[in-house]
Amino acid sequence: MPLAERIRPKTLTEFVGQKHLVGQDGVIRSLIESGNLCSMIFWGPPGSGKTTLAQIIANTTKSYFFSCSAVTTTVGDIRKIVKEGEERLRLYNQKTILFLDEIHRFNKAQQDAFLPPVEKGTIILIGATTENPSFEVIAPLLSRCRVFILNQLNEIELRKIIERGIKELKIEIEDEAMDFLTQVSNGDARIALNALEIASSINKSAKKIPLQLIKQIFQKQSLIYDKAGEEHYNTISAFIKSMRASDIDAALYYLARMIEAGEDPLFIARRMVIFASEDIGMAQPTALVVTNEVFRACEEIGYPECAINLAHGVVYLCKAPKDRSAYNALRAAQEDVKKYGNLPIPLNLRNPVTKLMEDLGYGKGHKIYPDKEEILLPERLKGRRYYRR
Numbered sequence: 184m185p186l187a188e189r190i191r192p193k194t195l196t197e198f199v200g201q202k203h204l205v206g207q208d209g210v211i212r213s214l215i216e217s218g219n220l221c222s223m224i225f226w227g228p229p230g231s232g233k234t235t236l237a238q239i240i241a242n243t244t245k246s247y248f249f250s251c252s253a254v255t256t257t258v259g260d261i262r263k264i265v266k267e268g269e270e271r272l273r274l275y276n277q278k279t280i281l282f283l284d285e286i287h288r289f290n291k292a293q294q295d296a297f298l299p300p301v302e303k304g305t306i307i308l309i310g311a312t313t314e315n316p317s318f319e320v321i322a323p324l325l326s327r328c329r330v331f332i333l334n335q336l337n338e339i340e341l342r343k344i345i346e347r348g349i350k351e352l353k354i355e356i357e358d359e360a361m362d363f364l365t366q367v368s369n370g371d372a373r374i375a376l377n378a379l380e381i382a383s384s385i386n387k388s389a390k391k392i393p394l395q396l397i398k399q400i401f402q403k404q405s406l407i408y409d410k411a412g413e414e415h416y417n418t419i420s421a422f423i424k425s426m427r428a429s430d431i432d433a434a435l436y437y438l439a440r441m442i443e444a445g446e447d448p449l450f451i452a453r454r455m456v457i458f459a460s461e462d463i464g465m466a467q468p469t470a471l472v473v474t475n476e477v478f479r480a481c482e483e484i485g486y487p488e489c490a491i492n493l494a495h496g497v498v499y500l501c502k503a504p505k506d507r508s509a510y511n512a513l514r515a516a517q518e519d520v521k522k523y524g525n526l527p528i529p530l531n532l533r534n535p536v537t538k539l540m541e542d543l544g545y546g547k548g549h550k551i552y553p554d555k556e557e558i559l560l561p562e563r564l565k566g567r568r569y570y571r572r
Contacts, residue, residue: 186380200340222308227333230371233311237282246278253288258296268306279306286310287319294321335370344372352383360394431501452478466506512570526561
């Protein structure tokens with residue numbers, strides 16, 4: 184078996200991390216000890232212990248454990264598991280825990296299949312996902328499950344797991360190699376253990392696994408960044424908010440994360456163009472000119488060089504003064520449009536393109552450059568001010 188499977192914890196005592204869930208006052212520990220299990224969704228990054236925790240729950244409660252992945256499982260498979268669970272509960276009074284990895288990959292119709300058995304308690308569903316369940320799990324199923332958030336493992340927790348792997352493999356590792364492995368695994372225990380196992384198989388003759396070997400295995404650190412997933416939106420949100428705060432270092436950091444993860448440079452540049460009008464606006468109108476040129480440069484040049492253009496634009500936007508008056512004025516006007524609909528346009532602003540229109544007063548009293556006395560807004564909005572600076 185793979186190393187990660189061989190050293191997988193069997194009890195909560197052996198489990199590393201997620202103290203808020205499995206510690207002495209943790210909610211999952213309380214559910215297990217009380218015997219009041221419910222269906223649940225584990226939401227957390229890869230390698231944070233979702234599968235392991237589900238297996239521990241099954242072992243501790245002496246439930247039948249069935250593990251499957253949404254990538255390869257069909258609704259027909261689910262119905263068969265549910266039917267077997269009903270029989271197991273009726274004949275042996277044994278609960279069935281169905282662990283479904285990557286539940287976010289099931290579509291709405293497939294997720295609907297869980298509703299009756301979860302509602303009746305025929306099975307206890309534990310779904311695992313790296314994506315925000317608010318968007319990826321249907322509301323009826325979400326309301327029948329408790330959502331538990333698993334955090335990314337910190338370096339201390341990851342080191343404990345790696346040390347277990349070292350003990351299992353009966354090997355040694357250089358201190359620098361251990362530090363690098365802990366850091367570069369990005370909180371993912373599975374990545375760390377797989378790398379350790381590969382290094383062990385390559386390095387059979389040497390006394391200790393060297394730093395250089397670990398670096399060779401990690402030729403390039405892979406970042407958790409699904410372009411259609413939540414991390415994508417979290418990162419761009421942090422990027423925008425850092426520019427609003429005029430924090431150049433933070434904005435450049437989030438820019439670098441997106442670049443290293445392979446984000447489309449035009450997506451980044453597009454958000455910068457929007458930022459120039461939304462957050463800088465009239466304080467420095469040339470920001471729109473600069474960001475448009477950054478966008479054009481990204482179109483013309485592409486990666487890797489256009490990363491420099493993006494950085495140039497980010498520093499400029501961070502240092503520029505901020506003014507949302509134009510943006511706020513537009514939003515206020517839009518609220519009135521939604522509230523009042525198509526209010527009648529004053530007659531003096533209408534073009535008298537026919538004699539009848541002229542007789543009806545279209546364009547009457549209008550001046551090319553109106554004075555303050557001329558009515559320009561609909562009567563219902565007379566005196567309304569949207570733009571304030």
